[in-house]
Amino acid sequence: MPLSYEEIISHESQGNPAEGLRRLVLRGSVAATARPGQFLHVRVSDRLEPLLRRPLSIASIDRTRGEVTLLYRVRGRGTETLARKRSGERLDVLGPLGNGFSIPEKGELWLVAGGIGIFPLYALARAGLAAGLKVHLFWGGESRNFLQSAGLAEWQDLGIPLHLSTMDGSLGDKGTVMLPLGKAEDPRSAANRLSGQPLPALSVAVCGPRGMMQAVAELGSARGWRVEVSLEERMACGVGACLGCSVTVRDERGRLTNRKVCQDGPVFPGKEVVWNGAR
Amino acid sequence: MPLSYEEIISHESQGNPAEGLRRLVLRGSVAATARPGQFLHVRVSDRLEPLLRRPLSIASIDRTRGEVTLLYRVRGRGTETLARKRSGERLDVLGPLGNGFSIPEKGELWLVAGGIGIFPLYALARAGLAAGLKVHLFWGGESRNFLQSAGLAEWQDLGIPLHLSTMDGSLGDKGTVMLPLGKAEDPRSAANRLSGQPLPALSVAVCGPRGMMQAVAELGSARGWRVEVSLEERMACGVGACLGCSVTVRDERGRLTNRKVCQDGPVFPGKEVVWNGAR
Amino acid sequence: MARDKGAAGGAEIDLGVRLTGLELKNPVIAASGTYGFGREYDLYCPVETWGGIAVKGITPEPRLGNPVPRLAETPAGVLNAVGLENPGLEEFLKSYLPRLADLPTAVIVNISGFSVEDYALLARSLGREKGIAALEVNISCPNVRHGGLQFGTDPGSAEEVVAAVRRETDLPVIAKLSPNVTDIRELARAVERGGADIISLINTLVGMSIDVEEKRPVLGNVFGGLSGPAVRPVAVRMVWEVYQAVDLPIIGMGGITCWQDAVEFMLAGADAVSIGSGNFVNPLVPSEVLAGLESYCRRHGFSSVRELTGLAQSKS
Amino acid sequence: MARDKGAAGGAEIDLGVRLTGLELKNPVIAASGTYGFGREYDLYCPVETWGGIAVKGITPEPRLGNPVPRLAETPAGVLNAVGLENPGLEEFLKSYLPRLADLPTAVIVNISGFSVEDYALLARSLGREKGIAALEVNISCPNVRHGGLQFGTDPGSAEEVVAAVRRETDLPVIAKLSPNVTDIRELARAVERGGADIISLINTLVGMSIDVEEKRPVLGNVFGGLSGPAVRPVAVRMVWEVYQAVDLPIIGMGGITCWQDAVEFMLAGADAVSIGSGNFVNPLVPSEVLAGLESYCRRHGFSSVRELTGLAQSKS
Numbered sequence A, B: 001m002p003l004s005y006e007e008i009i010s011h012e013s014q015g016n017p018a019e020g021l022r023r024l025v026l027r028g029s030v031a032a033t034a035r036p037g038q039f040l041h042v043r044v045s046d047r048l049e050p051l052l053r054r055p056l057s058i059a060s061i062d063r064t065r066g067e068v069t070l071l072y073r074v075r076g077r078g079t080e081t082l083a084r085k086r087s088g089e090r091l092d093v094l095g096p097l098g099n100g101f102s103i104p105e106k107g108e109l110w111l112v113a114g115g116i117g118i119f120p121l122y123a124l125a126r127a128g129l130a131a132g133l134k135v136h137l138f139w140g141g142e143s144r145n146f147l148q149s150a151g152l153a154e155w156q157d158l159g160i161p162l163h164l165s166t167m168d169g170s171l172g173d174k175g176t177v178m179l180p181l182g183k184a185e186d187p188r189s190a191a192n193r194l195s196g197q198p199l200p201a202l203s204v205a206v207c208g209p210r211g212m213m214q215a216v217a218e219l220g221s222a223r224g225w226r227v228e229v230s231l232e233e234r235m236a237c238g239v240g241a242c243l244g245c246s247v248t249v250r251d252e253r254g255r256l257t258n259r260k261v262c263q264d265g266p267v268f269p270g271k272e273v274v275w276n277g278a279r
Numbered sequence C, D: 001m002a003r004d005k006g007a008a009g010g011a012e013i014d015l016g017v018r019l020t021g022l023e024l025k026n027p028v029i030a031a032s033g034t035y036g037f038g039r040e041y042d043l044y045c046p047v048e049t050w051g052g053i054a055v056k057g058i059t060p061e062p063r064l065g066n067p068v069p070r071l072a073e074t075p076a077g078v079l080n081a082v083g084l085e086n087p088g089l090e091e092f093l094k095s096y097l098p099r100l101a102d103l104p105t106a107v108i109v110n111i112s113g114f115s116v117e118d119y120a121l122l123a124r125s126l127g128r129e130k131g132i133a134a135l136e137v138n139i140s141c142p143n144v145r146h147g148g149l150q151f152g153t154d155p156g157s158a159e160e161v162v163a164a165v166r167r168e169t170d171l172p173v174i175a176k177l178s179p180n181v182t183d184i185r186e187l188a189r190a191v192e193r194g195g196a197d198i199i200s201l202i203n204t205l206v207g208m209s210i211d212v213e214e215k216r217p218v219l220g221n222v223f224g225g226l227s228g229p230a231v232r233p234v235a236v237r238m239v240w241e242v243y244q245a246v247d248l249p250i251i252g253m254g255g256i257t258c259w260q261d262a263v264e265f266m267l268a269g270a271d272a273v274s275i276g277s278g279n280f281v282n283p284l285v286p287s288e289v290l291a292g293l294e295s296y297c298r299r300h301g302f303s304s305v306r307e308l309t310g311l312a313q314s315k316s
């Protein structure tokens, strides 16, 4: 998609202000072609500092209104500067960029999120539901407060099974998302062991901290799930031209080779990623 | 005066938008001590580009409301960035800085302005009138349109004699401000030659392009006027610490020495300035 | 100046430039390593916009490059430590060059090596191919034979490398200088002696940044190359110095993000300019620069961009 | 790291630093040439905030400096060509030093010359005075005897100048390095041989900028020195390299505008830091940096800022 100057429809802090989360709704040409898991490369300022664009996932897509929503956490100078943009202003974005998640033809779609890794999964949940899939969400965060700030209510509105965990135990299991995930897959595998019947195909989409994505990918490959992970890497160009966002993968023939997170990703089959490739 | 975060009371384009002139009204601690001819060193952004503060003269001072007005022309990245600030925001300023114009005890006060050199003279006109002086304005600009954009109506409201010129002849004399100035000083000098009587002391405050200030200073020294000129130089610190804004002057003993526009100026006695010192 | 009076009026501005053996329809070139293999930005900027494109540096063998993070943003700048990731000569010839050769712009192949023989090999092999407009010799790589010091920081090695390339090809040879030197003029004279046709500069300044919360360097490689607007004053100064030191045409780069920056390099002495990091910020920058160059020429009464080269030198 | 667990709790953080012979109550120093003679910023920042201040470079004779414009802004940077305007040694001793000696902070006198004898003369004369905490030898001036090349770019000259100063004074000698060199480690080793007690770096990078409408250099002097955030990645890299090359304490500078920047320099290897251009932007920067340093130490469990020095080196 060509460069687009999207109109900012709304731009607000979301949830507890201490979490620093913002919701940005854009109207323009992006919505027409955006797919879940793709991202926009956003120019946060027309001054020269901060200089580079910042990649932000497309959190939800409303084709009828021509709108996409981005959800982000204010971290450093880039997102701080972006946070000052007001509705009515235009935002210079490249995108939609990247490949996005695949939406399976049938079977179950499990979404596994750590922290703000939840953001790109919402659009996928809706697409999955629209495709008639059975969708589950597994989501771990710091606290109830965080989950609520990061959009729990909207997930509840989807009416899908939510399997939650928090580090402080204030909601769901106490610990990482691997706990509820384990609980759900255990009976499933057990049933499978008992019956010997092949289970309905399970597709798992993961977004969160690297270690957590690795754990899910490894579990998934043991269980024969079709796992896709959404990787993050620092980006300059966003279109495959600078080789700044390389990730090492094992290709079909088992050889190590490089892919670009921006162009070949950000979504990769979990089994391809060489997890110790990065520090 | 310590660093101050002045509140932006209003910030608007003034006159014909094509002239790129802006009026910025600030409320805070500056007004209490500001004098005509002083300036503020304004941080236009808290990002690192543009980096340096920009010096802007105090155009008018309202002590009762605690407000000062700055008038400026959008030229480059600094003023462009400043122009985006909106009322209600705070502006980080150093100042009031510099020495300001002197206000004579008695006699006449002639103000001579070229282009946007008019801006610092308005506060001086008001101070002169308040001190009971007879004030004249000589002002040259591109065109009627420019003079009107740059605040002619407010000057007319002061009720003082205005001697105008424009390069395109659309208002006043056609040419530079030296024309109306010559016309006014001619009969004065002639009367003096005839009567042999000393004329009432004449103080002249000048602000505008360098060549024009030099011409007025040279005319003034021939005529025995007390001329003060307001110099401009690129500034970094604004407080005398970096030696970036040096101007060469001839001291009392006729020796060449350096002064700092920010700290020792921006107002200097016309006769001290070494006009060919800068390129 | 009479020129300023607008002699060229509304006439067409001649944007073409001729650098010894390298003719470009306009003086704006995509900088090596920032524009992939020419097609990545297709959706944003038609490749024919460019006077030329310099492709990512090629080495004899394929390279996976450095560990991530490979990028860090600094004030008005970018640090990169890609580490010359590239498909290697063989794969380049097989899978990349055929598509490049068809591009409607001049294709410059940037070559890198860790020994003089590496460069010679690349030149020998690429020098025979169709569809290459020039070779750009990146001498900012560590010289493994000489304790890792860059070829590009030692005049003797720089000359040797350029001479080795020169011997192997009839293509125009562009020597790309590293700014990490005490005296850039010395290096410029060295590559002139080595037989370079054209000089391009600057490559990146060596820099680093540290993640204070993690207490370790941000880049996987510790050091990286600084580019972007931050380095422009250094780059313009070096173009100015090289213009005075040698008679070769110059491709100037370092921090160009708008037409004013491009004009600045040309007035300092550049015959053409390259844009690298600026593409990351705004992929429309080449067309904006070209439009700006044209109207600048018109406004100042130049009928050809070639008139700009070195013009500020006479006014200092 | 166990340290990270917050061992120091809410305890006082020791901000004091000891650089061979130079004890500072805190590691934050005003950089020479950006802080006049110490009092200009009084209204904004009490001078006792600083661990030390380095005054404007002094030469034997008074100098009027370069023609204006002396300043140009560049992206996240400043170019200056003040040209060492200063009152000269005699006037400095008579009118400036007495007031400086009373300041409630360590006063470092920065000295500059155009020959080895200039430096020796300055050291001899200043070395006898009370109220000076250290001499900082600015070797970034052109060496008039050697065709204008900077003392600071040639290891031999750098060593000679520092040795000459060393012979004339018992004050701690700080050698201030120029970044305009191929290998900063060589220069660091040279001034160590010359007898420097402390190394400070970086001075400014040589740069220039051109006014495209006027078609001439912006600065009256054509070239200027680049400072400010733009140069920080280069400065941090050089501190890192010098830390590995020599055993002397380091004062790091170049583009510091906030506490994170100061921590970055210390983690790279600096024992103290200087702030120059940052003062122009925000005169409160020294107190903000100190407050940030303290809370950083507290958060990461350091009880003294001295623990930060070079810490990132072990993690790369």
Ligand SMILES: Cc1cc2nc3c(=O)[nH]c(=O)nc-3n(C[C@H](O)[C@H](O)[C@H](O)COP(=O)(O)OP(=O)(O)OC[C@H]3O[C@@H](n4cnc5c(N)ncnc54)[C@H](O)[C@@H]3O)c2cc1C
Residues within 6 Å of the ligand: A039, A050, A054, A055, A056, A057, A058, A071, A072, A073, A074, A075, A076, A077, A078, A079, A080, A116, A119, A120, A231, A232, A233, A234, A235, A266, C073, C211
């Ligand atoms: C494909 C993709 C999609 C993303 N989607 C979202 C999203 O929907 N919502 C959201 O809040 N964040 C998202 N991120 C992360 C987001 O891009 C970074 O948080 C942002 O760029 C930080 O910029 P900054 O200037 O605020 O912080 P900086 O000051 O630049 O950096 C702060 C810290 O953020 C990390 N960081 C910086 N740049 C990146 C980067 N490009 N990718 C990952 N981490 C980075 C680094 O650890 C750094 O120390 C996404 C990243 C990628 C690559």
Ligand SMILES: Cc1cc2nc3c(=O)[nH]c(=O)nc-3n(C[C@H](O)[C@H](O)[C@H](O)COP(=O)(O)OP(=O)(O)OC[C@H]3O[C@@H](n4cnc5c(N)ncnc54)[C@H](O)[C@@H]3O)c2cc1C
Residues within 6 Å of the ligand: B039, B050, B054, B055, B056, B057, B058, B071, B072, B073, B074, B075, B076, B077, B078, B079, B080, B116, B119, B120, B231, B232, B233, B234, B235, B266, D073, D211
């Ligand atoms: C004491 C003083 C008082 C001033 N008062 C006013 C005022 O009341 N209203 C107003 O419109 N302008 C005033 N100026 C000029 C104003 O500071 C500059 O126009 C402004 O700094 C330009 O910044 P910029 O980033 O927009 O332009 P830049 O892109 O920085 O420069 C554009 C051009 O402006 C000129 N310029 C840049 N900086 C300065 C500077 N510090 N002084 C003079 N010229 C400069 C240069 O010729 C440059 O080419 C004053 C300057 C001084 C020194």
Ligand SMILES: Cc1cc2nc3c(=O)[nH]c(=O)nc-3n(C[C@H](O)[C@H](O)[C@H](O)COP(=O)(O)O)c2cc1C
Residues within 6 Å of the ligand: A236, A242, A243, A244, C031, C032, C033, C034, C056, C057, C058, C078, C080, C082, C084, C110, C138, C176, C202, C203, C204, C226, C227, C228, C229, C231, C253, C254, C255, C256, C274, C275, C276, C277, C278
């Ligand atoms: C990500 C990246 C990769 C680069 N790779 C190369 C390269 O392979 N060969 C080369 O000669 N220069 C390379 N460069 C340097 C650029 O071609 C250019 O010289 C430098 O970035 C300065 O220009 P800029 O400021 O416009 O980016 C690279 C620069 C960047 C930012």
Ligand SMILES: Cc1cc2nc3c(=O)[nH]c(=O)nc-3n(C[C@H](O)[C@H](O)[C@H](O)COP(=O)(O)O)c2cc1C
Residues within 6 Å of the ligand: B236, B242, B243, B244, D031, D032, D033, D034, D056, D057, D058, D078, D080, D082, D084, D110, D138, D176, D202, D203, D204, D226, D227, D228, D229, D231, D253, D254, D255, D256, D274, D275, D276, D277, D278
């Ligand atoms: C206006 C100005 C004047 C300077 N004068 C001197 C000087 O006289 N002697 C010196 O050693 N360094 C001088 N410097 C260099 C600074 O001390 C410092 O090394 C450099 O600016 C980098 O630090 P910064 O980025 O924090 O400014 C000067 C710098 C500036 C900006």
Ligand code: FES
Residues within 6 Å of the ligand: A234, A235, A236, A237, A238, A239, A240, A241, A242, A243, A244, A245, A246, A260, A261, A262, A263
């Ligand atoms: S960000 Fe440039 S290749 Fe991915």
Ligand code: FES
Residues within 6 Å of the ligand: B234, B235, B236, B237, B238, B239, B240, B241, B242, B243, B244, B245, B246, B260, B261, B262, B263
């Ligand atoms: S601007 Fe620094 S001394 Fe005047």
